[in-house]
Every structure is written in structure tokens, then in C-alpha cells.
Amino acid sequence: MRTPFSRLVSKTMVIDQSDIDTDQIIPARFLTTTQREGLGKHCFADWRYQADGSPNPEFVFNHDDAAGAAILVAGANFGCGSSREHAPWALLDAGIRAVLAPSIADIFRNNALKNGLLALPVDESLYQRLLQRRGHAVEIDLQRQGIVLDDGTVALFELEPFLRRCLMEGSDDFDFLLARLPAIANFEGERAWTP
Amino acid sequence: MSTAEPIVSAAPQTLFDKLWALHEVEPEAVDRPALIYIDLHLIHEVTSPQAFAELSRRGLSVRRPDRTYGTIDHSTPTTPVAEDGSRNWVSSDAEHQVATLRSNCKAWGIALEDWDSQRRGIVHVMGPELGLTRPGMTIVCGDSHTSTHGAFGAIAFGIGTTEVGHVLATQCLMQRKPKTMAIEIDGPLAPGVDAKDVVLHVIGQIGVGGGRGHAIEFCGSTVRAMSMEQRMTLCNMSIEAGARCGLVAPDQTTFDYLQGRRYAPSGEAWEQAQRHWRALVSDADAVYDSHVRINARDIAPTLSWGVHPGQVMAVDAHTPASPDADQRRGLRYMGFGAGDAAIGRPVQVVFVGSCTNGRLSDLRQVASLLRGRRVHPSVRMLVVPGSAQVKRDAEAEGLDRIFIEAGAQWREPGCSMCIAMNGDLVAPGELAVSTSNRNFEGRQGPGSRTILASPLTAAACAIAGRITDPRDYLQEAAA
Ligand code: SF4
Numbered sequence: 001m002r003t004p005f006s007r008l009v010s011k012t013m014v015i016d017q018s019d020i021d022t023d024q025i026i027p028a029r030f031l032t033t034t035q036r037e038g039l040g041k042h043c044f045a046d047w048r049y050q051a052d053g054s055p056n057p058e059f060v061f062n063h064d065d066a067a068g069a070a071i072l073v074a075g076a077n078f079g080c081g082s083s084r085e086h087a088p089w090a091l092l093d094a095g096i097r098a099v100l101a102p103s104i105a106d107i108f109r110n111n112a113l114k115n116g117l118l119a120l121p122v123d124e125s126l127y128q129r130l131l132q133r134r135g136h137a138v139e140i141d142l143q144r145q146g147i148v149l150d151d152g153t154v155a156l157f158e159l160e161p162f163l164r165r166c167l168m169e170g171s172d173d174f175d176f177l178l179a180r181l182p183a184i185a186n187f188e189g190e191r192a193w194t195p
Numbered sequence: 196m197s198t199a200e201p202i203v204s205a206a207p208q209t210l211f212d213k214l215w216a217l218h219e220v221e222p223e224a225v226d227r228p229a230l231i232y233i234d235l236h237l238i239h240e241v242t243s244p245q246a247f248a249e250l251s252r253r254g255l256s257v258r259r260p261d262r263t264y265g266t267i268d269h270s271t272p273t274t275p276v277a278e279d280g281s282r283n284w285v286s287s288d289a290e291h292q293v294a295t296l297r298s299n300c301k302a303w304g305i306a307l308e309d310w311d312s313q314r315r316g317i318v319h320v321m322g323p324e325l326g327l328t329r330p331g332m333t334i335v336c337g338d339s340h341t342s343t344h345g346a347f348g349a350i351a352f353g354i355g356t357t358e359v360g361h362v363l364a365t366q367c368l369m370q371r372k373p374k375t376m377a378i379e380i381d382g383p384l385a386p387g388v389d390a391k392d393v394v395l396h397v398i399g400q401i402g403v404g405g406g407r408g409h410a411i412e413f414c415g416s417t418v419r420a421m422s423m424e425q426r427m428t429l430c431n432m433s434i435e436a437g438a439r440c441g442l443v444a445p446d447q448t449t450f451d452y453l454q455g456r457r458y459a460p461s462g463e464a465w466e467q468a469q470r471h472w473r474a475l476v477s478d479a480d481a482v483y484d485s486h487v488r489i490n491a492r493d494i495a496p497t498l499s500w501g502v503h504p505g506q507v508m509a510v511d512a513h514t515p516a517s518p519d520a521d522q523r524r525g526l527r528y529m530g531f532g533a534g535d536a537a538i539g540r541p542v543q544v545v546f547v548g549s550c551t552n553g554r555l556s557d558l559r560q561v562a563s564l565l566r567g568r569r570v571h572p573s574v575r576m577l578v579v580p581g582s583a584q585v586k587r588d589a590e591a592e593g594l595d596r597i598f599i600e601a602g603a604q605w606r607e608p609g610c611s612m613c614i615a616m617n618g619d620l621v622a623p624g625e626l627a628v629s630t631s632n633r634n635f636e637g638r639q640g641p642g643s644r645t646i647l648a649s650p651l652t653a654a655a656c657a658i659a660g661r662i663t664d665p666r667d668y669l670q671e672a673a674a
Contacts, residue, residue, distance in 0.1 A: 018521050019403055019503050023635040028616040032270050032288035034244035034295050036356075046637045051623070075521075077404040080437060080503070081635060083339040084242065085355035103404055106373075106439055107339060111355035160371070162227040172357060174253070177365045180221070180230055184367055187220040187232055193471050195234055195331035195349075 002116040004170035008097050009139045010070035013060050016131055020074055021081035022108060026090040039086055040093030061094070070097040071138055073130045077101075079108025079119070088112040088119075098140055100147070102127045113163050114172050122147070126155045142168055207478035209375050210444050211410045214350045214475070218333045220367060228369040234332040236362045237318045238265045238305070240296040241616075242337025246360035247299040255364045257303040262366060264327055265300050265307040267293050268317045270617050273579050273606035276310075285618035314457070316582020316608050319343040319550035323427065324584050326456025330445035330472040335362060339434045340550050340632065346426035347453075348445035348475045350410070353434065373439040374408055374484035377477075379415040382491035387666040389560070390425035391552060391630065391649035393417070393489075394432040395497040395507045401487060403505035406438030409484065412477060413443050417491040423452040424556040431551045432632050435504040444476045496665050498537055499634045499647040501525025506634075510652060510664045511538060528636055529644050530626075537646070537662045544627035545576040545603075545657040546639070547650055549613035552630035553581030555588045557650040562594045564654035564668050565601040571660025576603035577619065579611040603657070615640045628656040 030042040047059045055062040072091070078101035079087060088111050091099070098118040112119035118140065122130070129149060130138070139148040142164060147155045159167075166172055208216075215231075223229035236259075243265075250257070257263060270289035272282050284290040300307035308315035314325060319340050322328040330348035335341060337359045344351035354368065361368055378397060398405070411433045418426065426443045433441025450469055453459045460468045495509035502525040508514065515522050516534040526533060547553070547561050561578065570576045578598045580586040586608055589595055595605045611619040613631035615638065621627040623642025630653050634645040646662070655665040 017524065019505075021503065021633075021635045023633070023638050027637060027641070028614045029641075031241050031616055032286055032292050034248075034288075034292055036245050046641055051642070077407070077437065080403055081339065081633065083337060083341075083353035083355055085245075085337075085357060088355075103407065105404070105437055106407060107353055107355065111357065114355065114357045160228075161225065162369070173361060173369045174364070176227075177230075177361055177367060177369065178255075180367065181365060183230070184220055184232070184365060188366075193331075195329055195468075195471070 002170040005097070005116055005118060005167045006143055007139065007141045008070060008118070009137060010097070011068070011135055011137050012071045012073045012130060012133070013066045013069035014073045014131060014134045015060055016075055018075035019077045019080055022079060022084050022087040023081055025079065025087040026084065031084060031086055036089050037093065039090035040095070043090040043094040065135055068095070070095055071140070072096045072099045073127070073134075074099060074101045076103045078104050079112070080105040083107045083111070085111045085115070088115045088117045092117050100127075100130060113167065116167060116170065118142070118167065120157055120159070122155065122157070126153070129153050207481040209481040209483060210348065210412055210442065210475055210477045211350065211375050212481075214331065214333070215372055217331065218350070223371060228371045231333060231368050231370045233335050233362050233366055233368060234262060235322070235327060235334045236263045236366070237322055237327075237334065237336035237341070238263060238296070238359065239269055239318050239336070239338065240267050240292045241269045242356050243299065243359055244292060244295045245356045246337070246363060249357075249360045250363055257305065257363045259366045260304045263305045263363065264322070265296060265305055266315055266318050266321050267296060267309065268608075269610045269614060271609045272617055273609045273611045273619060275607060283618070285616070289617065313583050313587070316584065317550045317553060317610055319427075319431065320553060320581035320585065323347065323423070323452075324456070324582055326453055326459035329453065329459065329468070330449060330475050335368065340431050342433045342438070342441045343427050343431040343550055345430040345433070345440050345442035346423060347449055348442060348472065350440055350442065352440040373410045376406060376409040376411045376438070377483040377486045378411055378413050378489065379486065380413065380417040380489045380491055381415040382417060384417060384491050384494065387496050387651060387669050388494050389649045389651060390421060390428035392494055392497040393491070394429050395499065395504065395647060396494045397489060398432065398436045398504050399497070399507040400489065401436055403435060403503050404437045406433060406436035409438050411436070411438045411441040412483070413441060414477070418443055419446065421448075422556065423448060424554045427554070428551055432504065435632060445472050496649060496652050498652065498662070499645070500529060500531055500537060502528050502634060502636050504632065504634060504647060507647075508537070510662070538664060540626065540662045542574055542628050542656050542661055543625040544621050545570070545574055545653050546579070546612040546627055546629040546631065547653055548577065548579030548581065548611055549631035550581060551632040552650050553579060553585065555585050557630065558585065558589050558594050559592075560650040561654040562597045564651065564658065564665070565603070566597050568601060568658050570602040570657045573660045574657050576657045577606055577612060578603050579606040580608045582608050612639050614638070615643070621645070628653045628662070
């Protein structure tokens with residue numbers, strides 16, 4: 001059971017760049033782990049650290065005022081590339097609870113939501129507003145399905161009811177799926193042709 | 196909806212719609228996604244351990260070990276086993292990861308193609324080769340390039356580790372039905388142009404997010420004329436356009452490929468299967484949510500110049516003259532300027548392999564240029580077969596001799612430099628021409644630079660030691 005998600009208030013951390021792929025979020029050399037935990041220190045490793053291992057002062061994760069930010073604002077097509085669930089695991093372990101981007105890659109979004117990381121597409125005007133209010137506080141309210149900026153901007157978002165319920169309860173599809181086992185067995189028994 | 200009888204429906208349907216309906220245990224509703232049955236679940240060492248651990252934590256079992264099939268490919272060394280039996284593991288973690296898969300498969304009675312297997316291979320090369328991948332199936336794997344299997348007329352897509360757990364425990368997934376997109380490619384391919392060039396061109400046209408939320412059906416005369424290997428290359432990279440999956444309707448080419456393979460049906464079952472498979476086509480007047488038309492005559496040998504597979508150009512073209520911010524970032528990382536030619540640029544590494552282009556037909560293309568020539572002394576070239584079967588077949592034809600005599604390294608099967616997590620790395624700042632599928636920053640090692648290309652282009656670059664138009668060599672051969 002994960003921490004239920006209902007309302008999040010945090011300052012934002014911004015990477016204004018499109019097509020941020022999962023190889024950046026968590027480079028492949030860290031995928032030899034058999035655990036889910038402990039990936040936060042490798043999140044964005046190749047942007048965050050210089051070749052000698054020291055922090056890259058230009059990358060937003062290392063900015064003093066980004067400390068404690070739980071909302072990542074990023075460009076379109078965030079999370080494209082591989083299906084590695086290590087990407088949302090790493091972001092969550094690094095303290096990120098929500099990603100707001102003009103569009104989010106399918107598999108990443110699915111993986112994120114199943115782990116309690118709220119990955120939400122936002123429209124272009126809200127994205128621009130978030131860029132202007134970089135580092136300011138944003139409230140995401142899952143109950144009311146609203147995003148509120150500290151300048152009073154309010155935007156409503158759609159989230160599919162099933163996923164929203166899972167997030168708010170801190171559950172995933174597992175229990176739902178297990179309850180369907182009789183229907184699954186029935187399907188298997190009745191198939192006229194199995195490819 | 197529980198039978199698998201052919202769907203009789205008034206409205207014309209796409210192939211994807213038909214396949215989806217055949218696997219709906221329960222259709223989607225406003226408040227919940229559809230429950231979709233999975234026919235084949237492929238697993239490998241990287242994305243499965245946490246799923247098995249979750250099963251144990253919940254006290255659950257693997258429901259259908261007979262529909263689950265494992266291989267080791269991502270973190271495995273590609274150098275041969277030493278005399279004392281030791282292997283060149285990149286780390287003890289990598290070795291532990293493979294051992295974990297081995298013990299999970301043993302515990303649950305799941306077939307695993309391990310080191311000693313003559314059938315082991317990259318998961319997306321192995322499945323089709325063994326006839327595990329068949330028309331009409333739903334196929335998933337904790338790997339985005341599962342889209343490859345769509346070449347057989349299957350719904351095949353990558354999933355995360357949580358969903359790997361769902362499939363292990365229930366053989367089902369909760370899924371919203373994606374939209375459909377037709378990519379219709381017509382006309383003959385020009386000499387020196389292959390499926391890889393086609394798919395790079397397509398991604399250049401629709402963009403890396405262009406397929407988001409869609410299942411792509413590749414159709415048209417160009418696709419019909421393609422071999423299964425070429426169709427696999429095409430579907431493999433549909434994920435690079437952001438698509439949920441890619442597929443091609445099965446036809447005689449598909450059936451001929453499958454006949455006689457280890458897990459393909461035989462005898463009466465083969466005849467019966469073909470009857471079912473022949474119905475797996477989009478209806479003539481089926482409507483897709485979007486429709487893209489591509490003229491094959493417009494496609495030249497194509498390369499990537501930037502840091503994602505949508506940043507591509509014809510080999511003899513120039514990088515964008517007035518780049519936007521994202522393009523500038525791609526150019527800078529790759530060391531290109533605006534309006535630069537790629538041709539002539541020195542290359543340090545050439546990688547031939549991966550689930551995109553690591554099959555026998557790809558190796559034959561490479562060998563056709565390397566025969567009697569040498570890899571340029573400044574180039575390190577790795578040729579990594581996609582499976583043990585590809586390796587055996589290539590060696591039977593003497594391709595390994597051609598590669599070795601040309602100065603390339605001939606390796607054991609695996610993902611190798613495609614993902615660079617087994618120790619096969621491109622060094623920081625080096626430029627690699629690669630037949631793999633991703634040119635993301637650092638994909639082939641921290642600081643590495645990748646140019647995606649076809650096997651033929653990769654071979655030409657290896658010989659010249661710089662970016663080269665493969666057609667130069669074809670003309671030479673014809674002259
Ligand atoms: S060859 Fe590359 S893309 Fe294919 S499965 Fe292996 S790592 Fe993934």
C-alpha cells in the first residue's frame with residue numbers, strides 16, 4: 001500500500017526541455033538492481049553530476065532553491081523511450097510526487113500512476129504560466145481535480161476515474177485484477193480459438 | 196465478450212479493433228479500463244525481479260507459467276566464457292540479476308533460455324525465431340521494443356514491472372483502448388534503402404510523440420513487399436514514434452516464416468491456424484483515427500543527427516539550418532553545427548546488432564559490403580548477433596570469417612552496446628554509428644554520441660572510417 005495522494009502543495013522545479021527520455025531520468029547502467037528502492041541518487045545522473053562525480057551546478061536538481069521541490073515541470077513528451085519502471089521509482093525516491101508537462105509518454109505515464117507519481121499533462125498556456133512562476137508554490141488537488149498557482153491561476157484537469165481512485169486510495173490494480181480471476185478463467189475456458 | 200469466434204459486425208473494423216475484441220475479458224467502462232487477456236508474456240532479467248518479489252510479498256503464484264517465457268539478454272557479457280567457466284560480468288549486481296531470474300523461473304516452472312541454450316537470444320529476436328510469436332496474439336514484455344512482435348499481426352507492447360506482476364499473477368492487464376493510426380507506405384524502395392531507413396524517415400515525419408496514444412498499423416505496397424525481418428525492424432521502432440504498439444497484417448510472408456518453427460503449430464493445427472490468421476486484416480473501408488501516407492520513393496538512406504530518433508535526415512542532407520531550441524541542444528550534444536553535412540565526419544565506433552537490426556538478414560547486408568574489405572583502422576567495430584540461432588546461421592554461411600578478416604569483433608548474442616549496461620560501451624565523446632534504435636544522450640555509455648543507421652550504412656561507415664553514403668559502395672559494386 002502506498003501513501004494515498006489527495007492534495008499536494010509544493011514549489012516547482014523546472015526543466016524546460018522536450019522529449020526528456022527515460023535514459024536521462026535513470027541511465028541504463030543503474031538498472032542492474034533487483035530492488036525498487038535507492039534509485040533517487042541516480043535520478044538524472046548524467047545531467048546532475050559532472051564526469052568527476054561532483055554536482056553539476058547548472059542542473060536544476062542542484063540549485064539551492066530547488067531543495068524540497070516535489071513537483072517537476074518539464075517539456076512535451078516527458079518520459080519517452082523505455083518501459084523501465086525504474087524511472088518513476090527514481091523520481092519518487094528523489095522526492096518528486098508529481099510531473100506536469102504538456103504531454104507525457106504513454107508507458108511512463110502508466111508506470112508513474114501505478115506507483116503514486118502523479119504524471120499530468122497540462123495545456124500549453126498553463127505550461128507557460130508554470131515556466132513564468134518557476135519555483136513558486138503550486139497546489140494539486142486530486143479531489144477537486146484542480147491545479148492552483150500562487151498567482152491565483154486555476155486549471156482543472158481530467159484524470160481517468162479508475163486511476164484517480166487508485167491514487168487517492170494508495171492502491172493499484174492488483175486487488176481489482178485478483179477479484180476478476182473467475183471471469184478470467186471463464187474466458188480461457190470459452191475461447192473457441194487460442195492463437 | 197468471451198468467445199474468440201471471428202467478429203461479425205456491421206461497422207468495418209481495423210485489424211487492431213478485431214484483435215482487441217478477441218482479447219477482451221471485460222470491455223472498458225467509464226469508470227474502469229478493459230480487462231485484456233495476454234497470450235504470451237516474455238520476461239528478461241532487468242524488469243522482472245521486482246515483479247516476482249511483489250508476487251512473493253502478496254503470497255501469489257504465477258498463474259500461467261506455460262504462457263510465460265524467459266531469456267537473458269540485457270546485462271549479459273558478449274565476450275565468450277573463459278576456460279575456467281567464468282564470465283566477464285560488468286558487476287556482481289548484473290550477475291545477481293541473472294541468477295535471480297534463473298531462480299524465479301526454476302521456482303515457478305517457467306521456460307528459460309539460459310547460457311547453455313542454443314535458443315537464447317535478445318527477447319524480441321528469440322520470440323519470433325522460436326515461433327512463440329504468432330498472428331492474433333497479445334504479447335507483452337517489460338520492455339518497450341515488444342512492439343517488434345506486432346510484425347506478425349499481434350498486439351504487442353511494452354509494460355512496466357508492476358504490470359509484469361499483474362500478468363504473472365492473472366495473465367491479464369487493465370488497459371484503455373488506444374486510438375488507431377494507419378501508416379501507409381507505397382512504392383518500391385530505392386537501392387541502398389532498407390526498412391531501417393523507412394522507419395527513421397517515418398519518425399522524422401510524424402515526430403517522436405507523433406504516435407502517442409495510438410496503435411500504428413503499417414500497410415501499403417512497400418510493407419506488403421517486405422520480409423518478416425524488415426517488418427520487425429519497422430514495428431520495433433514504432434515505440435520511437437511514441438506509439439503504444441505497431442502491427443502489420445499477417446499474410447503468406449508471415450506464414451512462410453513461421454512454418455516449421457519450434458512452437459508453431461503443425462499438421463492439422465497448422466491448417467486451422469492459417470484459416471484463423473487469414474481473417475486478421477483490416478476491413479477495406481475501416482476508418483483509422485489518423486492516416487499518414489508515405490511515398491517510398493522519397494526515402495533515402497537515413498541517419499539520425501541528434502539525440503532522439505525524430506532528429507533524422509537523408510545521409511547526404513544537412514542538419515537544420517535554423518534550429519529551434521530542442522534541435523540546438525541535439526546539435527550541440529552531437530558536436531554538429533546548424534546546416535552541417537554529416538558525410539565525412541570521422542567515426543570511432545560501429546555497432547551492428549540489437550533487436551532492431553541484429554538478425555541474419557542484417558548481418559548478410561553488412562557482410563556484403565565488408566567482404567574483401569577492411570574496417571578502417573580508426574574504427575572499433577562490434578558485430579553482435581541477436582540470438583544464438585543467428586550466430587549459428589551466420590557462422591554456417593561464413594559471415595563470421597568475413598567480419599573477423601575485415602577487423603571487426605564477432606561477439607556472443609545479447610543487447611550489448613544498444614543499451615550499454617553489460618560493459619560494452621562507447622567512450623565519452625566518441626561517435627558511434629549504430630544499427631540499434633535509440634540515440635538518446637549517453638545511451639551507449641556516458642557522453643557517447645550515437646548516429647542511428649541501417650546495417651548497410653553502418654558497414655559503409657566502418658570501411659570509410661567516417662560517415663558515408665552506402666550507395667557509393669553499391670555503385671562501386673555495380674561498376
Ligand atoms: S537490443 Fe536494445 S532495444 Fe532491444 S531489447 Fe535489447 S536493449 Fe532493448
